[in-house]
Amino acid sequence: xxxxxxxxxxxxxxxxxxxxxxxxxxxxxxxxxxxxxxxxxxxxxxxxxxxxxxxxxxxxxxxxxxxxxxxxxxxxxxxxxxxxxxxxxxxxxxxxxxxxxxxxxxxxxxxxxxxxxxxxxxxxxxxxxxxxxxxxxxxxxxxxxxxxxxxxxxxxxxxxxxxxxxxxxxxxxxxxxxxxxxxxxxxxxxxxxxxxxxxxxxxxxxxxxxxxxxxxxxxxxxxxxxxxxxxxxxxxxxxxxxxxxxxxxxxxxxxxxxxxxxxxxxxxxxxxxxxxxxxxxxxxxxxxxxxxxxxxxxxxxxxxxxxxxxxxxxxxxxxxxxxxxx
Ligand code: PBG
Numbered sequence: 001x002x003x004x005x006x007x008x009x010x011x012x013x014x015x016x017x018x019x020x021x022x023x024x025x026x027x028x029x030x031x032x033x034x035x036x037x038x039x040x041x042x043x044x045x046x047x048x049x050x051x052x053x054x055x056x057x058x059x060x061x062x063x064x065x066x067x068x069x070x071x072x073x074x075x076x077x078x079x080x081x082x083x084x085x086x087x088x089x090x091x092x093x094x095x096x097x098x099x100x101x102x103x104x105x106x107x108x109x110x111x112x113x114x115x116x117x118x119x120x121x122x123x124x125x126x127x128x129x130x131x132x133x134x135x136x137x138x139x140x141x142x143x144x145x146x147x148x149x150x151x152x153x154x155x156x157x158x159x160x161x162x163x164x165x166x167x168x169x170x171x172x173x174x175x176x177x178x179x180x181x182x183x184x185x186x187x188x189x190x191x192x193x194x195x196x197x198x199x200x201x202x203x204x205x206x207x208x209x210x211x212x213x214x215x216x217x218x219x220x221x222x223x224x225x226x227x228x229x230x231x232x233x234x235x236x237x238x239x240x241x242x243x244x245x246x247x248x249x250x251x252x253x254x255x256x257x258x259x260x261x262x263x264x265x266x267x268x269x270x271x272x273x274x275x276x277x278x279x280x281x282x283x284x285x286x287x288x289x290x291x292x293x294x295x296x297x298x299x300x301x302x303x304x305x306x307x308x309x310x311x312x313x314x315x316x317x318x319x320x321x322x323x324x325x326x
Contacts, residue, residue: 023306024302024305024306025305026298026301026302026305026312026320028071028072028073028074028317028320028321028324029072029074030301030305030309030310030311030312031073031074031075031311031312031313031314031317031320032075032076032077032118032271032311032312032313032314033068033073033075033076033077033313033314033315033317033318034076034077034078034079034313034314034315035056035061035064035065035076035077035078035079036053036054036055036056036079036080036081036209036210037055037056037057037058037061037078037079037080037081037100037101037104038055038056038057038080038081038100039057039058039081039083039100040057041057041058041059042057042059042060043056043057043060044056044057044060047205047208047209048208049204049205049208049276049280050205050209050276050279050280050283050315051283051287052283052318052319053209053279053315055081055209058100058103058104058107059107061078061104061107061108062104062107062108062111065108065111065112065115065117066111066112068115068317069112069114069115071321071325072321073115073317073321074115074116075115075116075117075118075162075311076108076115076116076117076118077118077119077120077165077313078101078104078105078108078117078118078119078120079120079125079209079210080099080100080101080104080120080125080210081125081209081210081211082100082125082126082210084128084211086126087126087127087128088126088127088128089127089128089129089134089135090134090148091123091126091127091134091148091152092126093126094123094126094148094152094155095148095151095152095155096155097155097158097159099155101119101155101156101159102155102156102158102159103159105117105119105156105159105160105161106159106160109159109160109161110160116162116163117160117161117162117163118161118162118163118164118165118192119156119161119163119164119165120165120167121149121152121153121156121164121165121166121167121168121177122149122166122167122168123145123148123149123168124168124210124212124214125210125212127212128215129214129215129216130207130212130213130214130215131214131215131219132145132167132168132169132170132219132222133145133168133170133222134148138216138217139221140221140222142170142171142172143172145168145170145173146170146171146172146173146176147176149166149168149170149173149176149177150173150176150177150179150180151180152164153166153177153180153181153189153191154180154181154184154186157181157184157186157189158184158186161189162189162190163189163190163191163192163245163246164177164181164189164190164191164192165191165192165193165194165248166191166193166194167194167197167250168194168222169194169197169219169222169223169224170222172242174191174193174239174242174243174244175242175243177191177243178191178242178243190245190246191243191244191245191246192244192245192246192247192248192271193239193242193244193246193247193248194248194250194273195232195235195236195239195244195247195248195249195262196224196232196235196236196247196248196249196250196255196258196262197223197224197248197249197250198223198224198225198226198250198251198255199218199219199220199223199224199225199226200223200226200250200251200254200275200277201277202251202253202254202275202276202277202278203251203275203276203277204276204277204280205276205277205279205280206275206276206277209276226254226255229257229258229261232249232258232261232262233261233262233265236262236265236266237265237266240266240267240268244268245268245269246268246269246270246271246311247262247266247268247269247270247271248270248271248272248273248313249262249270249271249272249273249309250272250273250275250313251273251274251275251277251278252272252273252274252275252278252304252309252312253274253278253300253303253304255272256303256304256307257307259272259304259307259308259309260307260308262308263307263308263309264308269310269311270308270309270310270311271309271310271311271312271313272304272307272309272311272312272313273312273313273314274300274301274304274312274313274314274315274316276315278300279314279315279316282296282297282300282316293319294319294323297316297319297320297323298320298323300316301314301316301320
């Protein structure tokens with residue numbers, strides 16, 4: 001069918017028609033909301049490079065989770081800021097059953113049993129080197145790290161986490177985590193694996209939040225090279241085989257092709273992480289009056305979903321709620 005039988009503009013004539021034929025819809029069910037937690041009581045610290053975002057003490061994090069839940073959010077993803085005194089090379093504090101993460105998980109699950117609580121599993125917030133694994137002579141060791149990640153996952157599962165989310169990019173960790181969970185009867189604890197996590201400058205603000213920037217070198221021996229896409233498919237397929245329940249691509253915006261390709265390759269739900277630097281760019285440009293913030297956010301979230309993401313971990317959930325409620 002060609003012109004004039006077909007005129008594309010008929011379907012763009014007005015808002016009602018455009019809405020009717022929209023191929024992609026985003027809604028509150030799509031979001032996973034990151035929450036940053038710190039020690040202490042009754043305090044919330046604004047994050048300089050992430051305007052509108054805060055670190056919460058455990059008591060306030062529970063309240064925050066409650067607010068989000070009552071606004072319709074289904075899932076939160078927890079990250080903890082660990083004081084320097086509790087950091088070492090082996091991530092010992094990560095295995096503390098009374099540590100900040102398990103304590104917060106059980107508080108949130110007690111208060112909000114229906115909210116899906118996901119936990120970050122990686123050593124960097126606990127590492128004196130700021131790396132996602134145990135370090136020996138400047139090398140990030142794979143297999144010894146995987147052992148700790150599996151134990152850490154058990155601590156989170158025991159506290160009531162619905163999903164553990166390994167963000168470390170060590171090889172083989174999904175299988176070892178799945179085996180550990182099964183052996184300890186955590187049959188229904190899911191794994192959301194950061195399968196294609198790229199070595200990216202867009203994590204900058206996040207590393208400030210958790211004070212987790214690497215003390216030496218970079219993360220290129222474990223996070224992926226942004227030049228590669230076939231490798232991302234291999235990562236995703238192997239995580240699916242190892243037992244990942246949800247697969248994630250991270251960051252999102254410079255990686256929409258990866259989201260789209262992985263969507264064609266795996267059968268499990270696909271998440272995308274719209275990371276801190278992607279948030280900061282929009283906030284900064286909007287503050288300068290160089291971009292319309294609300295429209296930018298809607299366009300970005302819709303684009304990520306259109307590319308194939310079933311779920312979006314995003315700091316923009318708050319803005320979305322503000323824009324769409326009343
Ligand atoms: C580390 C981790 C990072 C993020 C989530 N988990 C940073 C990194 O790999 O250095 C980044 C999230 C963001 O930038 O929003 N395990």
